[in-house]
Amino acid sequence: MVPLVLKPAKRKLDKAGDQVSAKRKKKAKTLEKDKTEYLLPESNLASCMNLEPSDNDHFLYCGECNKEFEGDCPVHGPYNFIKGKEVPEGDPCRADHTLPDDLEIKTSKIFGAGLGVFSKVRLESRIMFGPYRGDTISDNHKSGYCWQIYKEGKASHYVDAQNKATSNWMRYINCAMTEADQNLVAFQYKGGIYYCTFKPVSPEEELLVYYGDEYARKLGINRDKNLLFRPKYVNGEESDILQTVMEKHLKNAKLQKKNIENKDEKEYNGEMWNNISNNRSHLKTHMRIHAGEKLYKCGVCSYECNQSGSLKTHMRIHTGEKPFKCEVCGYTCKQSSHMKTHMKIHSEERSFKCEVCGYACKLSSSLKTHMRIHAGEKLYKCGVCSYECNQSGSLKTHMRIHTGDKPYKCEVCGYESNRSFTLKTHMMIHTGEKPYKCEVCGYTCKQSSHMKTHMKIHSEERPFKCEVCGYTCKQSSSLKTHMRIHSEERLYECGVCCYTCKLSSNMKTHMMIHTGEKLYKCEVCGYEFNKSTNLKRHMRIHTGDRVQE
Ligand SMILES: C[S@@+](CC[C@H](N)C(=O)[O-])C[C@H]1O[C@@H](n2cnc3c(N)ncnc32)[C@H](O)[C@@H]1O
Structure with missing residues (x-):
């Protein structure tokens, strides 16, 4: 499909400065109400409306870019399509009745042109009409309402809109005399002729398209060939649009560059160019972002996006589909990128490191969570008590205290826990496992925290101090026990005599009196x-x- 955009055209004038067309003057008597067949001047009859042939009319022309695209224009997005009204078969005045509400048919402003189509409202740019309806004929009937259709670069047939019973309202659109008058561009798309506004149309303005050189000549329109604005094909050659986009990006890049001190301009520009031009199809998708276009809309929720793949992935939320499965642990997910992240769990690599404390982890998300410790950030707060934490999972676990939920059950003794870790430790009772061993004294235990406490015995440090008597010790539990000395409470009672004491160790020693143990x-x-x-x-x-x- 090759559209034609009219540049300033020279009109044929006679010596007195009037337009040359005696025959058209005669036709100017055609009344607005009289929408009968407009008889074309004899001289027009040899012509048909004609575009430049194109090999492939599956590309869609964008009037703003003056380029063709496979699909919608990546910069300006899709056209707004105004459909003609539905009219039942057999209506002898079908053409007039298909006219959309915002348009009207009345006497053209072009002297002698008969009827024309006017807009009642302001029409924006990128409004598409069509296809041009009529009878498909193989020979040019020279009716003046014929469009030449091309197939694979060769003239194929005509669409003749002479008959109002088989055509549509587009038959009334006249040929623009000058570039300034023209507001529609015609193009062939998938075997049909479409018209599209390439600039805004004011209310009461006549819709005008260009019919092609030969027809225009017949109508007394002389176009300056040098001013012809011919579209370039995007496919197969580097197009100006890419260059324009590139230039825009560079302009932005230069603005941003002020903030990027240590980057050489050439290098930066090179990167930008690579980003933009490396892959044409990616660019096409990328440009939709700039156009603010969100072509793909979810039919279930309000989600919309500018890539079909994103919509496909999104739809899995509604279908529950999880096509990606981990071969190691059976974990399934909706997105391949999630699986990629998941697989890091199974690797030994800890590529994310905390700059503050040296903590290293496998996932960036874990580092992010970890950093909350240093920031003192406690995003998650319990709605029941004052507990707050920096991980959503911790809050979830905590809430089980309030709900009494104990989802972790021991298969051996029925013990239940609200934490998986507690069950894991519990299981060591049954297995006898004590994975932590002290290197100094050989003491073994089930939990790393116990080992940490134990190791204080081997250190000289006595960080716990009694405020009453100055006694110091290595473990907080020892201080807790010691504090009983200063209380009046005598927790331990002998079952044999009336002896009572404050410490369990004292009771143990006392009991030896009764057992005779030494x-x-x-x-x-x-x-x-x-x-x-x-x-x-x-x-x-x-x-x-x-x-x-
Ligand atoms: C497709 S018809 C357009 C509708 C036509 N005006 C009508 O009343 O039915 C094409 C014919 O309209 C007239 N026409 C269109 N553009 C014209 C122009 N710029 N100057 C003179 N006549 C024009 C010519 O007679 C031409 O053959």
Whole structure:
């Protein structure tokens, strides 16, 4: 399809400055109400409306870019299509009745041209009409209402709109005399002739298209060939649109460059060019973003996007389809990109590192979550108690305290837990597993936190201090136990006598009175004691040490 856009045309004038066309003057008497067949001047009859032949009319012409595209224009998006009215078969005045509401047929402003089509409202640019309806004929009937149709670059047949019973309102559109008058561009698309506004049309303005050189000549319109604005094909050659887009991007890039100090301009421009021109189809899709175009709309919710693939992926939300499956753990998901991220879990690589504490992880999302610790950010708050945390998962787990939900069950003893980790630790009771071993004393335990606490025994540090007596210790639990000394409460009662005490260790020692058990034995004389302090005092007999009074 090759449209024709009329550039300033020279009208034929006589010596007195009047237009040359005696025959047309006669036709000017045609009344608006009298929409009978307009008889063409004899001289016009040899012509038909004609576009330049094109090999492929599957490309859609964009009047603003003056380019053709396979599909919609990537810059300006789709056309707004105004359909003709539906008219039942057999209506002898079908052509007039197909006229859309916002248009009217009345006497043309072009002297002697008969009827024409006017807009009652303002029409924006990129409004498409068509196809031009009529009878398909193989020979040019020279009716003056014929469009030549091309197939694979060769003249194929004509669409003749002479008969008002078989044509549509487009038959009334006249030929523009000058570029300034022209507001429609004609093009062939998929075997049909379409007209499209390429600039806004004011109310009461006549719709005018260009009929082609030969027909125009017959109508006394002389066009300056040098001013002809011919469309270039986008396919197969580098087109100006890419250049224009490139230039726009470079302009933006230069503005942004001010903020990018250490990037060389040439390098930056090169990158931009690569981004834009590397892949033509990507550019086409990319340009939709600039056009603000969202061609693809979800039929279920209000989601819309500018890529068909995005809509396809989106639809999986509604269908529940999860076509991607992990071969390692069976995890399924809706998007290949999610699977790519998931697979990092199964790799050993920890490519995301915290700059603050050196923590490394496999996923960028984990690092993001981790960074909340340093930011002191606690986004997630419990609605029941004052608990807050920086991970949604932690809040979810926490909420089980309030709901009583215990989804983790032990298959062996029926133990239930609200945390998977707790069940995992619990299972060690049944397996006897104690995966944590102290390198210093061989102590083993089930949990890493227990090992951490244990390791304090081997350190010299005594970070816990009693505020009452200044006693220091290595573990918080020891301080907690110690604090009972300063309280009046005597938690432990002997079941045999009336002895009570504050510490469990004291009760253990006391019970030896009743059992006769003597744990502390002198290595020198074999004497036995039930208290370590008694053995210590006894040892002075052997060492000769005297207690300072
Ligand atoms: C497709 S018809 C257009 C509708 C026509 N005006 C009618 O009343 O039916 C084409 C004919 O309209 C007339 N016409 C269209 N454009 C014209 C122009 N610029 N100057 C003179 N006549 C024109 C010519 O007679 C031409 O053959």
